[in-house]
Each structure stands twice: as structure tokens, then as C-alpha cells.
Amino acid sequence: xxxxxxKLENTAxxxxxxxxxxxxSIIIIVLPLFILGGIGFFFFQKSTNAFNLAIEEVVSDVLPxxxxxDKIQKTVTPFNRYLETGSIDEKKRFLQLSxxxxxxxxxxxxxxxTQLSLANDIYQxxxxxxRNAHRIAVKLFKRIDHNNVQTQKPPFRLLxxxxxxxxxxxxxxxxxxxxxxxxxxxxxxxAKELKLNALLLISFVFLLVYISTLATIMMLNRSILEPIVKxxxxxSKFSRDKAFTPLxxxxxxxxxxxxxxYNRLFQMLxxxxxxxxxxxxxxxxxxxxxxxxxxxxxxxxHSRHQRYNTRYSLMLIDVxxxxxxSQNYGxxxxxxxxxxxxxLLEHAIRPTDFLARYxxxxxxxxxxxxxxxxxxxxxxxxRNAISEYVFKFDNHKFGIxxxxxxxxxxxxQPLEEVLQCVDFAVQxxxxxxxxxxQYCNADTITNATKNSDFTPKYLFADDFKTPKD
Numbered sequence: 001x002x003x004x005x006x007k008l009e010n011t012a013x014x015x016x017x018x019x020x021x022x023x024x025s026i027i028i029i030v031l032p033l034f035i036l037g038g039i040g041f042f043f044f045q046k047s048t049n050a051f052n053l054a055i056e057e058v059v060s061d062v063l064p065x066x067x068x069x070d071k072i073q074k075t076v077t078p079f080n081r082y083l084e085t086g087s088i089d090e091k092k093r094f095l096q097l098s099x100x101x102x103x104x105x106x107x108x109x110x111x112x113x114t115q116l117s118l119a120n121d122i123y124q125x126x127x128x129x130x131r132n133a134h135r136i137a138v139k140l141f142k143r144i145d146h147n148n149v150q151t152q153k154p155p156f157r158l159l160x161x162x163x164x165x166x167x168x169x170x171x172x173x174x175x176x177x178x179x180x181x182x183x184x185x186x187x188x189x190x191a192k193e194l195k196l197n198a199l200l201l202i203s204f205v206f207l208l209v210y211i212s213t214l215a216t217i218m219m220l221n222r223s224i225l226e227p228i229v230k231x232x233x234x235x236s237k238f239s240r241d242k243a244f245t246p247l248x249x250x251x252x253x254x255x256x257x258x259x260x261x262y263n264r265l266f267q268m269l270x271x272x273x274x275x276x277x278x279x280x281x282x283x284x285x286x287x288x289x290x291x292x293x294x295x296x297x298x299x300x301x302h303s304r305h306q307r308y309n310t311r312y313s314l315m316l317i318d319v320x321x322x323x324x325x326s327q328n329y330g331x332x333x334x335x336x337x338x339x340x341x342x343x344l345l346e347h348a349i350r351p352t353d354f355l356a357r358y359x360x361x362x363x364x365x366x367x368x369x370x371x372x373x374x375x376x377x378x379x380x381x382x383r384n385a386i387s388e389y390v391f392k393f394d395n396h397k398f399g400i401x402x403x404x405x406x407x408x409x410x411x412x413q414p415l416e417e418v419l420q421c422v423d424f425a426v427q428x429x430x431x432x433x434x435x436x437x438q439y440c441n442a443d444t445i446t447n448a449t450k451n452s453d454f455t456p457k458y459l460f461a462d463d464f465k466t467p468k469d
Contacts, residue, residue: 037108065173071101074097078094078097098130102127102134105130126173126176129169140159163340236361286342287342288355289356291358291359293367294358298464301314302418311369312369313372313373314365314409315366316426317363317382319402322360325400336393341363347385372439376439383437386400401433403438404429405440419464424440
């Protein structure tokens with residue numbers, strides 16, 4: 001970039017300034033019309049400032065709530081890591097973040113006067129819930145020996161209350177976020193009306209100026225047209241699939257600055273594309289790995305098995321009667337249930353295992369280097385954790401069970417057959433009355449396929465085929 005700027009300065013010294021020609025052309029315009037143009041610009045600037053101010057006011061109200069919700073989610077992470085690893089650093093980090101949240105909830109700021117009363121009530125409710133969560137976390141820390149945390153089981157009731165208060169805190173902030181929507185709409189509407197009036201005035205002024213400036217525009221057209229054509233040609237050639245060629249416009253200094261800005265924007269777009277690529281691997285609701293990342297990981301894991309003869313287990317968890325939860329309590333409670341199930345699954349597996357949401361109520365787990373005994377223990381741990389958990393949302397309390405099927409990849413076993421084994425095992429778990437764990441091996445699925453007793457219901461091989469297949 002320093003070389004580019006130096007070259008830009010050298011070019012500017014010999015190139016004529018577009019500003020100079022524009023100033024000469026402005027002299028041709030009648031003075032009264034120039035004054036009218038200045039008045040129009042003044043009103044346009046005023047409307048733009050009003051519009052920007054409205055946006056800043058919206059951001060100043062809504063952004064703290066959004067940031068606070070994100071901070072709550074980030075605060076729970078070190079708490080969970082402490083329960084898993086016993087790390088003192090994670091414990092200190094949680095306590096520090098939790099105290100910051102309490103201070104923020106107890107002393108809210110930057111709130112609109114019309115929202116102040118309601119916001120204080122909601123903040124007070126959120127503060128009480130988070131304070132209770134903090135106290136419960138401190139109790140848990142006192143009861144757990146961090147040196148032996150992996151062999152201890154945290155008190156279930158305290159852990160349940162902690163997560164309940166965390167959820168209630170988040171729901172209170174969601175309520176505040178919704179209450180701001182009407183005020184946001186009113187501010188934007190007023191700003192748009194002011195901007196529209198200014199634009200109408202500017203349109204009238206420019207209509208008067210148009211006749212006087214037509215000759216000037218024609219004179220400057222040739223000087224300005226060339227760099228614009230170059231800019232258009234560069235834009236038409238731009239493609240993410242082609243190598244990037246920096247834009248260079250050396251007619252006037254101003255266009256060189258435009259070229260420099262375009263080059264920087266392109267680099268920013270490249271960075272944003274990388275970020276979006278990472279986000280595309282996550283499920284929007286549960287923040288687990290999504291189906292796309294699952295297919296990539298599973299095909300890679302199976303290729304590694306075929307090349308190096310490594311072992312892995314594949315497990316499918318299907319939530320029993322999830323549709324009844326949606327019908328009885330609504331889709332919002334159903335979504336919260338899936339989120340909580342996802343968290344329970346994360347706590348029940350190893351860091352090296354791969355957990356993904358496959359469909360709406362189905363989750364797949366890849367367990368590298370795990371044989372039959374280990375996979376069965378993991379499956380039973382998951383089943384017990386979910387069946388014993390009491391789901392509480394908005395004064396609703398209910399239980400959930402899951403049906404689990406798993407298979408251990410055999411030597412030279414095709415991926416399609418592994419998927420069939422897992423599918424067959426889940427179907428058997430359903431037939432056995434649900435809330436079951438079933439295992440299927442290669443011989444079982446071979447016999448079931450030969451006897452025409454099996455039709456895939458959950459996992460389809462076509463979903464796992466990559467383009468090269």
C-alpha cells in the first residue's frame with residue numbers, strides 16, 4: 001500500500017485536477033441558482049443528519065440489549081468449561097463476566113425517556129434472575145472440587161436452576177427488545193418523511209439548475225467519461241472466480257482515490273466472505289454443526305477409515321414426539337427445547353466427537369476411535385441425561401425422551417451400509433417403545449435388506465454424496 005500511495009502522488013503531480021475544471025465551470029452557473037443549490041444542499045444535509053441521528057438513537061437503545069444478550073451467552077461458556085475441566089481460569093472468567101453483567105443490569109443507561117419506566121422494570125427483573133444464577137453458580141463452585149471435577153457429578157437441581165435463571169434473564173431482555181420496536185418504527189418514519197421533503201426541494205432546485213449546467217456537463221463529459229468507462233469495465237470483469245486485478249485510474253487525483261477505495265473494499269469483501277463461509281457451517285437455531293458441515297466431516301472420516309483402517313462410530317438421536325410439544329406449547333417452546341437438547345448433547349460427548357443437527361428433530365454424532373462398548377456407554381448417557389431432564393419454559397414443564405441408534409464401521413464397509421445400519425437401529429428403537437438405544441451391525445442390515453424388511457426412513461445415502469461422487 002505505501003508503494004501504491006507513492007505512485008499515486010507522482011501521478012497526481014502531472015495530471016490535471018478535476019476540481020480545477022469543476023470550479024471554472026461553476027462560474028458559468030448563475031449566482032442565484034448557485035445560492036438555491038446551496039439552500040437545497042443545506043436541507044439535504046439537515047435531513048441526512050436527522051436520519052443518521054435516528055439510526056444512532058436506535059442503535060444506542062437496541063445495541064446495548066443485544067450486546068448484553070451476547071455477553072450472557074459468552075458468560076455461560078466458561079461456566080460449562082469449568083464443570084468439564086475444573087479450570088480455575090474459567091471459573092475466574094465466569095465470575096468476572098457475571099459481575100459485569102450484574103452491574104450493567106443494575107445500572108442501565110442510554111435509554112429513551114419513553115422507554116425508561118418499562119426498561120427499568122425489565123432490567124430489574126433480569127438483574128434479579130441473573131443475581132440468582134450467579135449465587136447458584138457460586139454454590140456449585142463451592143461444592144465441586146476442581147481437582148476432581150471430571151469424576152464428580154454437579155448437583156442436578158442447582159445446575160437446573162442455574163440454567164433456568166439464565167434463560168429467564170435472556171427472555172426478559174428479549175421482551176425489552178420487542179418493546180423497542182414501535183419506537184424504532186416511529187423514529188425511522190419521521191426521519192424518512194424529513195428526508196423525502198428535502199429530496200423534493202432538491203429536485204426542484206436541480207430542475208432549475210439543469211438548463212444552466214447542461215453546457216458545462218457536456219464540456220466535462222469527455223474528461224470524466226474515460227475513467228468512468230474504465231471503472232465500468234473493471235466492474236464487469238470482476239468475479240470471485242477470477243484472479244483479482246487492482247483497479248487503476250490515473251486521469252485525475254480524485255479517480256485514483258476511488259480506485260484505491262475500491263481495492264480496499266474488495267479486500268474487505270474477501271474477509272467477509274471467509275467469515276460467511278465459517279457461519280454457513282453452523283445451524284441457526286442450535287448453533288451446532290449443520291447438515292452441510294456434517295456431510296463434509298462424515299465423508300472425510302469415512303475416507304480416513306478406508307485409507308488407514310481407522311475405526312469410528314456413527315450415532316443418530318431422534319427426539320420422540322417433538323411435534324406434540326409444538327402443538328401443545330407452540331413453536332417457540334419447541335425451539336427452546338431443541339436448543340436445550342443440543343446443550344445436553346454437547347455436555348454428554350467428548351471434545352473430539354462431532355455433533356451436528358441433521359434434521360429438525362434429529363442429531364448425528366461421529367465418535368472417532370470408538371468401539372461398541374464405548375459407543376453404547378455414550379448412547380445410554382445421552383438417553384438418561386435427556387429423559388431425566390425436566391424442561392421448563394414459560395411456566396410449562398414437561399419431559400422429553402429420545403430414540404438412539406448407532407453402528408460401528410466395519411472393515412471396508414461402504415458408507416451407504418453404515419447409514420443403513422444406523423437408520424435400522426433407530427427404527428428398531430422406535431418399535432421397541434422409544435426411549436431406547438439400539439445397535440446394528442453389518443450382518444443384521446444385510447439380512448434385513450435381503451428379506452425386504454427394511455426401508456430407510458431417516459438417513460438417505462443421496463444426501464451424503466459429494467459432487468465428485
